[in-house]
Amino acid sequence: QVLADAGNQVVMWDIDPDVVDEINSQHANTRRLPNVKRLPDAIIAESDRAEAVSGAEIVVVAIAAQHACEALTQFKGLLGHDAIAVSLMKGIERATDRRMDQVVCQTLDLVPTRFAAVSGPNLSKEVAAREPSATVVASADADTAMRVARACTTDYFKAFISDDVIGLEMCGSLKNVTALAVGMSRGAGFGENTAAMIQARGLAELTALGEACGAKSKTFAGLAGVGDLVATCGSSLSRNYTFGFNLGQGKSIEEATRVSKGVAEGVPTTDAVVALGKRYQVATPLATAMSHVLDQGLSCRGMIDELFGGQITAE
Numbered sequence: 001q002v003l004a005d006a007g008n009q010v011v012m013w014d015i016d017p018d019v020v021d022e023i024n025s026q027h028a029n030t031r032r033l034p035n036v037k038r039l040p041d042a043i044i045a046e047s048d049r050a051e052a053v054s055g056a057e058i059v060v061v062a063i064a065a066q067h068a069c070e071a072l073t074q075f076k077g078l079l080g081h082d083a084i085a086v087s088l089m090k091g092i093e094r095a096t097d098r099r100m101d102q103v104v105c106q107t108l109d110l111v112p113t114r115f116a117a118v119s120g121p122n123l124s125k126e127v128a129a130r131e132p133s134a135t136v137v138a139s140a141d142a143d144t145a146m147r148v149a150r151a152c153t154t155d156y157f158k159a160f161i162s163d164d165v166i167g168l169e170m171c172g173s174l175k176n177v178t179a180l181a182v183g184m185s186r187g188a189g190f191g192e193n194t195a196a197m198i199q200a201r202g203l204a205e206l207t208a209l210g211e212a213c214g215a216k217s218k219t220f221a222g223l224a225g226v227g228d229l230v231a232t233c234g235s236s237l238s239r240n241y242t243f244g245f246n247l248g249q250g251k252s253i254e255e256a257t258r259v260s261k262g263v264a265e266g267v268p269t270t271d272a273v274v275a276l277g278k279r280y281q282v283a284t285p286l287a288t289a290m291s292h293v294l295d296q297g298l299s300c301r302g303m304i305d306e307l308f309g310g311q312i313t314a315e
Ligand SMILES: NC(=O)C1=CN([C@@H]2O[C@H](COP(=O)(O)OP(=O)(O)OC[C@H]3O[C@@H](n4cnc5c(N)ncnc54)[C@H](OP(=O)(O)O)[C@@H]3O)[C@@H](O)[C@H]2O)C=CC1
Pocket: 015, 062, 063, 064, 065, 067, 070, 071, 088, 089, 090, 091, 122, 123, 124, 125, 261, 262, 263, 265
């Protein structure tokens, strides 16, 4: 919708012919955006992969991160020779600990200058309602970043550019782990102090790990870092926050998964963050405690006690 509002012709690809038909005949996608009464006429849908990307200057990938490689494999060789791939995905591939820039470029055989990551405080329902918001477009190539930023700038959606692709990928992925923990604390009945403590410790953890992976510190203090952390940890529109809230209320992982509307990317990403912390020798107490919640059923109080640790240390 943002791309259409910015003046672009948009082709949506979906695997489900009913979704394709509803977009083309009703200009709606009630399963994903029930509150959007009419999508812009500039949006059409296609179920044929080659047709969907034929002639596209920019191909946007917004698939559940753990399925991105599987889904993108079937698009290999279909993109135009100068098309740019853009990822909106916020996750680390659990099977390989790859970031989404690595998954997209390696699967589609793209050089980094033909890739951009887009990430920021962008809860989709509020973006779809055209509420004012901003995002960051990062690419190794400044022209690529600018082309994508121009394509998604409207009077309600502001794009900033960056060259820190790793930083954007780490921010977007790791903030979801913190959102699980904050949601869990809220669901368990804790208030602002606890939520703020978890967010601050989470920001410190994702900054340390992101820098170890090659990210720039200032990215974590910007829209994609603290900005997205504040939005995601503060809203029941966030699938990760809500998944954690349900855990804090006493639901099992299975029950919380069953009632989730969409994918809580932080759930499969948590173990990948712990693995990255071991690889780069960076402490990840929050991700580790959340992995004990997700893998062993640790309680909210147990998660917080683990996050505090047993010793008095420097912050
Ligand atoms: N929702 C939001 O507010 C925001 C989401 N993002 C990111 O965008 C990405 C996509 O999230 P979102 O669009 O919200 O919704 P989901 O992640 O729930 O699903 C995205 C799409 O992926 C599809 N999908 C799932 N598995 C497969 C598969 N194996 N093959 C092909 N398609 C598959 C889903 O199909 P189906 O419809 O059949 O389930 C859905 O259409 C995530 O990484 C998320 O972090 C970024 C910013 C905001």
